[in-house]
Amino acid sequence: MGPLIVYDSISQNTNLLLAFFIGIGFGWVLESSGFSSSRKLAGVFYGYDTVVLKVFFTAAITAMIGLLLLSLFGWMDLGVMYINPTFLPSAIIGGAIMGLGFIMGGFCPGTSFCAASIGKLDAMVFMIGLFIGIFVFAEGYPVWEGIYKANFMGTPKISQSLGMSDGLLGLLVIIVAAIMFWIGEWAEKKFPQAEY
């Protein structure tokens, strides 16, 4: 009966140990699929390579289908799942800053560590920037606190706000993903880039 990570099922330490192994697997897959190249991520923005978009969207819909179907069979209790609380303004601002960082640096936090571990200098510089960002945020917290905590919305689900069932929304997301992948591949043909 999932999820395993409920407070009394497995301890915090076991939890971290599992996270460690999952993290190694994640990093290995990122590196072996070429995500440690900053061109891969920048390609999403210029349209010549949409692999990142496809991989992460596929991961999201695979997890979504898994969770919903497992809960349907009674193998997963969605009631005890952790849902990240929503603060809309800070999510939008944070998303914009993160997106800027993506396109300027060519990495997302995970891939930068991945690339740094195989010795890429730009990734190491990116990591320094990442830590500067963390430091600025933490030290300046009293300044951002107001906007950071503005408009607390609890843990709403999009399906609830739209008044539809989780399954129906899931179907719509899958259809949207298929359309996006199709557009992405069209863009790859439209803006081709020499092999790198």
Added chain:
Amino acid sequence: MKTRVIITIVFVSLGLIMAAVPQNKTNPKQLSAKQLLAEAHSQNQYFTPDQVADLVIKKDPSFQLIDVRSLDAYEKFHLPGAVNIPLTDILDEQWTPMLNQSLKMNIFYSNGTVDADKAWMITRQLGYKNNYVMQGGMNYWAETIMNPKAPASTSPNEEFAKYDFRKGAGQALGGGVKSVMPENNVEAPKPVIPKAPRKKRVQGGC
């Protein structure tokens, strides 16, 4: 191109299944009536007043007394360190972090056993663990701890040991052998409501 079409069809058809079937809203952590009956019958939920007195005197940090009687009754007299959650309010959300946690044993008590047992049944039905009942309630507490009867001289030694313990406990808890209810209540320390363990923020991102 062929595989892409197949994968898309598989995903979309799984999506159709999800959209077509009703959501599973059962909570598997809840107990069935049968399980609840078995647990209630096992009597494992009971603490005797002697055990409770022992915990109170030792200031054991691993338990929390919960008075399920009305506020009036609680204000008149309550056991040291007890928190008042009237039975009628037990489903109130503000008590959920206290009733549904794994850090402390909650021991319910009422005047008799019935109300405390009801509280235990309700919380157990909800799937909460770590809730217990003081057997016999305040009545039995007053009878055994506050006003123990000396055993007959022919009783076995254990009875005398028990009597000595109860007499000592009664005095330590402000009872005294003479009066059934203590005249000046021991000022209960301010109850500490355990905070629900903070959920760790999931560190996401790619």
